[in-house]
Amino acid sequence: MRLLVLTASPRTPDIATALERLALLANAEIHVLDKKQQANLRPYLAPRELVRFDRVLLDVPFKRLRRQAALLSSISGLLIYEEDACQNYLDSSKWKGAFSRFYRALPGARIIVTGASVAGRLRKECLDVTFLPKGYDPRSIFNEGLCRDIELGFVGRTASAAYGGRKALLDRLAKHEPLRLLRAEPGDDYRRILNRIRFFISADVGLGEYMAKNFEAMACGCLLFAFRQGEEEEAIGLRDGEHLILYSSLDELRSRLSWARSNPEAVRDIAEAGRLFVERSLNHEVLGERLYSELSKPWPAFSELSFWARFRARFLI
CATH class of the missing domain: 3.40.50.2000 (Glycogen Phosphorylase B;)
Incomplete structure (x- = not known):
């Protein structure tokens, strides 16, 4: 060809x-x-x-x-x-x-x-x-085994009108939980911040698909909490409680965060399974x-x- x-x-x-x-x-x-x-x-x-x-x-x-x-x-x-x-x-x-x-x-x-x-x-x-x-680029995004000193984090844009649902949910969560809304330039800075986050809070509300940052966070070893997108999870092959944690409301997200804090071994297993999944299926x-x-x-x-x-x-x- x-x-x-x-x-x-x-x-x-x-x-x-x-x-x-x-x-x-x-x-x-x-x-x-x-x-x-x-x-x-x-x-x-x-x-x-x-x-x-x-x-x-x-x-x-x-x-x-x-x-x-x-x-x-x-x-x-x-x-x-x-x-x-x-x-x-x-x-x-x-x-x-x-x-x-x-x-x-x-x-x-x-x-x-x-x-x-x-x-x-x-x-x-x-x-x-x-x-x-x-997917994600395995040459620049990978797990470095750093100390995860940020419990709840999100890295990315919230200012665009298309991300209105994302901003609203993250702002509501931040009123109740120690969520850190972070920005980083692509490359080493971005990867290192992801490697410091224990629970990555994804809020792709209303977008109807998974943004790349979900898979980048998983590849860096974060446990991903992702807003349910409907048919997307099955189409990609993602399974709730095995590769990531899904939620459909703020109350459900907070409930599942409480569960994760009480089950550190399960958290490690899910995060590792998610990392292996994207490494196998969603790298560039x-x-x-x-x-x-x-x-x-x-x-x-x-x-x-x-x-x-x-x-x-x-x-x-």
């Missing part, structure tokens, strides 16, 4: 490890694009360039792809990897509905999203969508292999697409 990969820099989280693994499996040419280059993909996707490739993988932020539908609609073998498609269904997001409109303009493309429920909703809109969960090398598997599947030729799909792509973008 001859593969063209266009990815973004800067990118958080960085999936370079996944793309390097993918390049070992496919004959890949990878271009890391700055913001200006991302906004104009035409030099990389000109017909004279595309004849060299069987597949094209785009890992570029939606806000820079969405205005290039006319260009992308004519590309065969196109796979888009998207980590923010949950915003398609968030009332608080300025991108609500925009992902659906964009994907409908690309009848020959396949889409990978990082939420099982999001994938299901997009498939109901007759879009070709696959679910792959987010595995993501690279799963991307290769998706890219290796047969692609419908444009001649096999319905008349209306081709009409929509050409005239209704």
Whole structure:
């Protein structure tokens, strides 16, 4: 397989490890694009360039792809990897509905999203969508065996409108428990803070999928307390009380925290099982292999697409 990969820099989280693994499996040419280059993909996707490739993988932020539908609609073998498609269904997001409109303009493309429920909703809109969960980079995120001097911690953003539910729950918890809301730059500082946290409090309320920080915390040996997402846990393979602790309300979270404080041996067992689970299933090398598997599947030729799909792509973008 001859593969063209266009990815973004800067990118958080960085999936370079996944793309390097993918390049070992496919004959890949990878271009890391700055913001200006991302906004104009035409030099990389000109017909004279595309004849060299069987597949094209785009890992570029939606806000820079969405205005290039006319260009992308004519590309065969196109796979888009998207980590923010949950915003398609968030009332608080300025991108609500925009992902659906964009994907409908690309009848020959396949889409990978990082939420099982999001994938299901997009498939109901007759879009070709696959679910792959987010993961973590084992080169920068790992258990260092440090003293866990922060009992309850959360590391990440709460200011965005999309994270309104997260902020509300964490603020309520902090009124009753010694929760520390922390920030850290990607890299060593972030890993070291995760390694100091005993119980990582995840609050992905209303997002419908698991953010990468859940798996990063597990990989660093934290016991993850995660807000239930419904079908996501089964789709990923996460089991409550075996890999992590789930909750659906503040009262349930506090009750399960009380149990954890009284059962240190069980806590160690669950945290270790969670670490081993993500190490085995959700590290970025595995993501690279799963991307290769998706890219290796047969692609419908444009001649096999319905008349209306081709009409929509050409005239209704």
